[in-house]
Amino acid sequence: MGEEPAPPAVLDLDELQIPGGGHTGRRHILSILVENKPGVLARISGLFSRRGFNIDTLAVGPTDDPRISRITLTVDGALHPIDQVTKQLHKLVNVLKIRDLEPRETVARELALFKLAAEGESRGQIVQFAEIFRGKVIDVSKRSLTVEVTGTDDKIEAFEDLVRPYGLIEMVRTGEIAVARGRSTT
Amino acid sequence: MRAVDAIVECLKAEGVDTVFGLPGGANLPTYDALYDGGVRHVLCRHEAGAGHAAEGYAKASGRVGVALATSGPGATNLVTPIADAMMDSVPTVFVTGQVRTELIGTDGFQEADTTGITMPVVKHSILIQDPREIPRAISEAFHIARTGRPGPVLVDVPQDLSRVDIDYDPIDSVSLPGYQPTVEGNAKQIKLAAKALANARRPVFYAGGGVINANASDELSELCLADAFPVTCTVMGLGAFPAPHDQWLGMLGMHGTRAANYAMDEADLICAVGARFDDRITGKLSEFAPRAKFIHIDIDPAEISKNVPAHIPIVGDAKRILPKLVREYRALETDGSRLDGWWERIRGWREKHPLGYEDSVDSEIKPQYMVEAMYEATDGKAIVTSDVGQHQMWCAQYYDFPKPRRWINSGGLGTMGFGLPSALGAKVACPDQTVVCLAGDGSLQMNIQELATCVTENVPVKVFLMNNHYLGMVRQWQELFWDRRYSGVDMGTTPDWVKLAEAYGATGMRATEKGSLVETMREALATEGPVVVDVQVTKEENCYPMIPAGQAARDMVG
Incomplete structure (x- = not known):
């Protein structure tokens, strides 16, 4: 090659750092585009269980392209190395x-439905809480109220804490969905 | 043409000359197409045998191995070879029959959810839903199996769809938006790796099966020989660097050499190429190579920092990356003498702790000697397949592999019964080479039926059976760690292997004396057709040295 050897490249090995990876300690929202084919969800959930990763929430739905679905899932970055989770997911064809x-x-949102025991005085109280949380009463019976609340998971958990003492009969949550802020696509 | 004829055409277009398999109800149409389709079919006696034969074929030749099975039990019998191929990254395509579409989900006769059962152990799988998809599916299966990190791909074909007439146009290109393996390697990282190597005072190269999959053995050697870099290989990587060699430390890991394991322990820089830091290598993770920084070259990004965090990760094909790394390294001004002290230390270990065993004083055949005899009888030039257990480790220790694709074993999954069918596959792939199977008496019985295949198909593999009448490795662990309570390991004295071999139409031989062992082996190699040599070895011999499970390299015993 006839090139002069470069001057001795001094590198102190002790200065080498491990790039990225590891546990981040926070909750992560992964937005995953997948081919809309049978068995795809099974592949993803199977991967999580096989590798010992926990899914906190999971939401699946169509996108504007019928060939593609979106899976939004949340994972605890304190328990799992997110890097490893995403790299394993990427291996699925x-x-x-x-x-x-x-x-x-x-921007992340989740929809939750709360069915609450609501007799006598508590009824008004619950309706008031629902208004404060910009929720909606979507079903009423003599002994119950069902309230729809939309928001981040923090907000939904706050509402849950608030109404639980009144008698929470059941709660149904969708799991978070999310979209990137601004003009760029998610 | 019928969809099944298209399958055969696709196989031919992929360069497949031989498939291994067994017919049944759901894949009858495929077998009809094979009848005069122009692809050799090797009728195995069990689907597991067919699957391992496909693996042996792939490992020996580097081409994609193909196995066929019917639905239900045929497909479930393939699960072990599929899982094996996944763990050892073996390029394989499995085509299974499925019950008719109207029966799927009804618990029909011989129905099993094949794609569901195999999902955790395949690189990818495809359940055919439209017969027109079949040619593309087969072509994608081969593409995925052989590229990136190789692995098993399953195509499940419902019986009714396989009989439909379709238009067949050869598929000339595959484009999968969700599958784009990284090949080239990041130039900046390669430069950094060269710099790190140039500054390392106690470097070690740690190469795995990925180097062999990448056909990058020459490139690896060139890099290691660019300076006096010590090299060790995993059980999957043996042959990636030519042994014996001055810079060769022997295998590392649980039954590796002390020189290799101690070098890893004291290294300041470890360059891992196509290896995945398996627990059989690292032992106790928190005490693995505590002084080292890591360069990790691998085609699978998910292997980087999975078990051991890498300081310099390089994702890509070793065949592309290693030559660039050689160039970058040579461009640096390096002082070869910086490694003198390191070599002095390594030589000290080599001299103090060479591989060795106490040979018998009488004519008893020690198992380690049996491997040495096999090396002598084959001139060190055979393709050797093995089962799983003590004999496998002794072979890895005492048979020096000068080239890649000469050593075929089940490293990741550790599948007993792998040896004979993989030897069958290897011999079919490489008919001009000597193929021997070093078997254990526990393992050999797990797929002995493939001896019938070898005889019928005239595939002259030579089986050297290391017979200690025990499940030897388990017995060893019971001796060392379970207070000699030998539970469920005594294999007794049956079968009579010579008679069994003869019953199958093969030649049976027996060796009981050290003095004539090499000669007996040579005779077996010179005998036409398949041969089984029952070699009676020391009953209770332990495989040493050894890092007890979960301990550190420093804690090697024996």
Whole structure:
């Protein structure tokens, strides 16, 4: 090659750092685009159980392209190395794109339905809480109220804490869905 | 043409000359197409045998191995070879028959959810839902099986769909948006790796089966020989660096050499190539190579920092990356003498702790000697397949593999019964080479039926059976860690292997004396057709050295 050897490249091995990885300690929202094919959800959930990862919430739905579905799932980054989770997911052939959404650049929402025991005085109280949380009463019976609340999981948990003492009969949550802020696609 | 004829055409288009398998109800149409389709079919006696034969074929040749099975039990019998191929990254395609579409989900006769059962152990799988998809599915299966990190791909074909007439146009390109393996390797990282190597005073190269899969053995050697870098390989990587060699430390890990394990323990820089830091390598993770920084070259990004965090990760094909790393390294001004002290230390270990065993004083055949005799009888040039257990480890220790694809074993899954069918596959792939199977008496019985395949198909594999009448490795652990309570390990004296071999139409031989062992082996190699040599070895011999499970390299015993 005839090139002069480069000057001795001094590198103190002790200065080498491990790039990225590890446990982040926070909750992550992964937005995953997958091919809309049978068995894809089973592949993803199977991967999580096989590798010992826990899914906190999971929401699946169509996108504007009928060939593609979106899976939004939340994972605890204190328990699992998110890097490893996303890299394993990427190995699934039907997984097209994974985005680990940055909390500050993301709008996340979840829908929850609360069925509450509501007799006598508590009724008015619950309706008032629902208004404060911009919730809606979507079903009424003599002994119960069902309230719809939308928001981040913090907000939904706050509402749950508030109404629980009045008699929470049941609660149904969708799991969070999320979209990137601004013009860029998720 | 019928969809099944298209399947055969696709196989031919992928360069497949031989498939291994067994017919049944649901894949009858495929077998009809094979009748005069122009692809050799090797009728195995069990689907597990067919699957391992496909693996042996793939490992020996580097081409994709193919196995066929029918639905239900045929497919479930393939699960072990599929899982094995996943763990050892073996490029394989499995085509299974499925019950008719109207029967799927009804618990029909010989119905099993094949794609569901195999999902955790495949690289990818495809359940055919439209017969027109079949050619593309087969073509994608081969593409996925052989590229990136190789692995098993399953195509499940319902019986009714396989009989439909379709238009067949050869598929000339595959495009999968969700599957784009990284190949080239990041140039900046390669530069950094070269710099780190140039500054390391106690470097070790740790190579795994990925180097062999990448056909990058020459490139690995060139890099290691660019300076006096010590090299060790995993059980999957043996042959990736030519042994014996001055810079060769022997295998590392649980039954590796002390020189290799101690070098890892004291290294300041470890360059892992196509290896995945399995627990059989690291032992106690928190005490693994505590002084080392890591360069990790692998085609699978998920392997990087999975078990051991990498300081310099390089994702890509070793065949592309290693030559670039050689160039970058050579461009640096390096002082070869910086490694003198390191080699002095390594030589000290080598001299103090060479591999060795106490040979018998009489004519008893020690198992380690049996491997040495096999090396002598084959001139060190055979393709050797093995089962799983003590004999496998002794072979890895005492048979020096000068080239890749000469050593075929089940490393990740540790599948007993792998040896004979994989030897069958290897011999079919490489008919001009000597193929021997070093078997254990526990393992050999797990797929002995494939001896019938070898005889019928005239595949002259030579089986050297290391017979100690025990499930030897389990017995060893019971001796060392379970107070010699030998539970469920005594295999007794049956079968009579010579008679069994003869019953199958093969040649049976027996060796009981050290003095004539090499000669007996040579005779077996010179005998036409398949041969089984029952070699009676020391009953209770332990495989040493050894890092007890979960301990550190420093705690090696024996």
